[in-house]
Amino acid sequence: MSEAAKQPVQRKSLEERDRMSDLERLRHSCAHIMATAVLRLWPEAMLDIGPPTDEGFYYDFELPSHRFSPDDFEKIEAEMKKVIKENHVFEKQQKTREEARAFFESKGQKFKVERLADIPEGETISFFQSGEFTDLCAGPHVMRTGNVKAFKLLRVAAAYYRGNEKNQQLQRLYGTAFANKTELEEWLKAQEEAKKRDHRKIGREMELFTFDEDVGPGLPLWMPNGTVLIEELEKLAKESEFAAGYLRVRTPHLAKENLYLTSGHLPHLYAESMFPPIEMYEDRDHADQPKAKYYLKAMNCPHHHKIFAAVPRSYRELPLRLAEYGTCYRYEQSGELMGLMRVRSMQMNDAHIYCGPEQFANEFRAVNELYLKYFKIFGFDKFVMRFSTHDPSKLGQKFVNEPILWKQTEDMVRRVLVESGINFIEVPNEAAFYGPKIDVQLWSVSGREFTIATNQVDFAVPRRFGLVYKTRDNTEATPLCIHRAPLGTHERFIGFLIEHYAGRFPLWMAPEQVRIVPINEDQIEYGQTLTNNLRSLGVRAQLDASGDKFGAKIRNAELARVHTVWVIGPKEQTAGAVAIRRHGAGDLGAKPIDIATQELLEDIRLRR
RNA sequence: GCCAAUUUAGCUCAGUGGUAGAGCAACGGUUUUGUAAACCGUCGGUCGUCGGUUCAAAUCCGACAAUUGGCUCCA
Numbered sequence: 001m002s003e004a005a006k007q008p009v010q011r012k013s014l015e016e017r018d019r020m021s022d023l024e025r026l027r028h029s030c031a032h033i034m035a036t037a038v039l040r041l042w043p044e045a046m047l048d049i050g051p052p053t054d055e056g057f058y059y060d061f062e063l064p065s066h067r068f069s070p071d072d073f074e075k076i077e078a079e080m081k082k083v084i085k086e087n088h089v090f091e092k093q094q095k096t097r098e099e100a101r102a103f104f105e106s107k108g109q110k111f112k113v114e115r116l117a118d119i120p121e122g123e124t125i126s127f128f129q130s131g132e133f134t135d136l137c138a139g140p141h142v143m144r145t146g147n148v149k150a151f152k153l154l155r156v157a158a159a160y161y162r163g164n165e166k167n168q169q170l171q172r173l174y175g176t177a178f179a180n181k182t183e184l185e186e187w188l189k190a191q192e193e194a195k196k197r198d199h200r201k202i203g204r205e206m207e208l209f210t211f212d213e214d215v216g217p218g219l220p221l222w223m224p225n226g227t228v229l230i231e232e233l234e235k236l237a238k239e240s241e242f243a244a245g246y247l248r249v250r251t252p253h254l255a256k257e258n259l260y261l262t263s264g265h266l267p268h269l270y271a272e273s274m275f276p277p278i279e280m281y282e283d284r285d286h287a288d289q290p291k292a293k294y295y296l297k298a299m300n301c302p303h304h305h306k307i308f309a310a311v312p313r314s315y316r317e318l319p320l321r322l323a324e325y326g327t328c329y330r331y332e333q334s335g336e337l338m339g340l341m342r343v344r345s346m347q348m349n350d351a352h353i354y355c356g357p358e359q360f361a362n363e364f365r366a367v368n369e370l371y372l373k374y375f376k377i378f379g380f381d382k383f384v385m386r387f388s389t390h391d392p393s394k395l396g397q398k399f400v401n402e403p404i405l406w407k408q409t410e411d412m413v414r415r416v417l418v419e420s421g422i423n424f425i426e427v428p429n430e431a432a433f434y435g436p437k438i439d440v441q442l443w444s445v446s447g448r449e450f451t452i453a454t455n456q457v458d459f460a461v462p463r464r465f466g467l468v469y470k471t472r473d474n475t476e477a478t479p480l481c482i483h484r485a486p487l488g489t490h491e492r493f494i495g496f497l498i499e500h501y502a503g504r505f506p507l508w509m510a511p512e513q514v515r516i517v518p519i520n521e522d523q524i525e526y527g528q529t530l531t532n533n534l535r536s537l538g539v540r541a542q543l544d545a546s547g548d549k550f551g552a553k554i555r556n557a558e559l560a561r562v563h564t565v566w567v568i569g570p571k572e573q574t575a576g577a578v579a580i581r582r583h584g585a586g587d588l589g590a591k592p593i594d595i596a597t598q599e600l601l602e603d604i605r606l607r608r
Numbered sequence: 609g610c611c612a613a614u615u616u617a618g619c620u621c622a623g624u625g626g627u628a629g630a631g632c633a634a635c636g637g638u639u640u641u642g643u644a645a646a647c648c649g650u651c652g653g654u655c656g657u658c659g660g661u662u663c664a665a666a667u668c669c670g671a672c673a674a675u676u677g678g679c680u681c682c683a
Contacts, residue, residue, distance in 0.1 A: 058678095069612060157678030158611030165680045169610060172678075200676095204619075213656085213674055273682085328683090333609050334674090336681060346683065439683090451683055489683050520640040547639075548646085555644035569642055579643080587643050 020052075020140055023179065027052035029090060029130075029141045030080075030151050030177040031059045036133040037079035038173070042066055047135070048111040048161065048170055055447065056176025060159055062111070068171050073153040076173070080151065087146035088131035092139060100125050100136065111161070112136050150184040151177035194445040199498035200339040206503055206511065206561060208494075209340065218337040218344030220491060225511035228540065229497070230347070230490050232509045234325055236607070237349050237487055240373065244366060246323040246351055251303035253327055254278070257293040263302040263461055266295075269433070274298045275331045275344075300326035301458070301483060304352045305465040308479075313469035318479065319355035319363050325490075326350050340495035341450055349453075349487035354467070354479040360409070360457075363482055365416045367455055371440065371486045372422070377607055378497065383452070384441045385422055387413065388430035400434055400460040409457045409480070410436050434460035445499045452496055456483040503561045504583055507600070508607040510563035514541040514600065516578075517553045519569035526573050530566065530593070539600060558583060566596065 031050035050059030104112040161167035178184040208226035260266040277293035390399040435457035458481040468476040534541035566578040
């Protein structure tokens, strides 16, 4: 689902409405048609709103007497077709506020009455009527219901009134509409194609990861092939971070309650997102003592802060960059779990950079460059950087009360972003409690938006932990902290990589880099020698010594998405060569073994 | 957590009241093959779990679990 559909719907200005595309117009009109049909079938339905989305449209209903299910689609669609065939004109009307209220009150449409109040004083209150259906609506619409040529209902979902969990749930019907049947069918086909790239499907096919009911929901088990991906990513991260002056640390998976009381995550802020504590007597012989509470860590920062605090720090040590691929556990709500994209145990490409204010801009710039370096390696081009800032009116509530630091750091971050020419959008009021942040947003093949990486400034928690360093003039100062995770978590990042590459990983990451396929039995021994040589050079090579027919071996290698196949027959053996075949690219001809090997090693070294 | 749907062999799926089936995979044998499927045979399921209705349940009902699509939330 698109971001537009996920966000609580903002009222569009009249100018924005004028710019509404033909497709949005069509879809919005189709939403009216759907509401018309629903009211014919269930006259007692209460209507909320029905806007267009990136994918189609929806309409929210309150209908306690009936639960919508996909079985209703046929009936509703049939009724919609009737409305379309009746070819009603979408007729714009204006009412005064009082007339509008009276109109909806007479029909008992309570949500519409409430929505009326959202329209600013002075703005025209417009209605659209098509047939017997009249809706509060600023438009625009297509001319007639008959203009809707191709539509389909997609799914039924619950949605909280005004997007607020505390409000009642309404029933939402999603649908889509296109200019013609061909475009609708193409879109449906594209949806089917996208499903083939779904990381859950490819993960099963390639034996990358699995979930098991006995282990628990959201707790992935990494199989050997998936573990290769993890270890290659970690190699990349460790090399890059080492070169950038990071120091590696390691911290336990749990900690006592007090750590999170200090950080402020407990007792309230983050308690719901953490697994409930393990409670135990520190001394089994003294059960009269209070029990100690241990929490699985949901983030690594507090542990890293304690490492900072472990020895007296000097300005000479700053910036101090502590890095760890830390494993965290978050008790995500069961309905939010989704394959590898949303899990309960995750390994984070985490690091905390402690620095002085004069070092901040450089550190922040270097972190950004690291992001861009990674995204270039993976060929990510459709990401959006979201710069979340604070709302000064909420200082001391939603945001830590440090007006000067907020302004300073936000200005610095903005300057770095502008100077480095990064495309970013600024989102007010979305910052973390302790500072501004940058999230990198990507879309999964199913169209869902996720944060793939994050980069946050923290000027509150170091103070809570009493972190200080000695400055040049022998005073004590609290460091700023940059919290960064450019490769996000293994789980989500690899989920994206699987979909991004559709399982066809570049050589350096490929779980099986080379498969050696002998044409007949006589080459098996030779193939074994080649395999052993490659493995001694660190190449993930396998020999296909099966009794399959040659064509079947090729097919199996293709289906397994093996990156490179070396075919060896009598000709190659005699010539000291291999015939190279690349996944998806077919037969690339023969090369001498030395050259073929060198090329492999070079591509791996350069992460191609 | 909430709403809806789904759950049958390792995978993809048939089977809507009369005690389970296909293709692929796996395993055994025969075959030794030049760039996407050789042939024969064998194994494999208390139909998600527990309970209920019934002479009889994969099939009907209920609870629970997991998964999926949304909502809320988030790396």
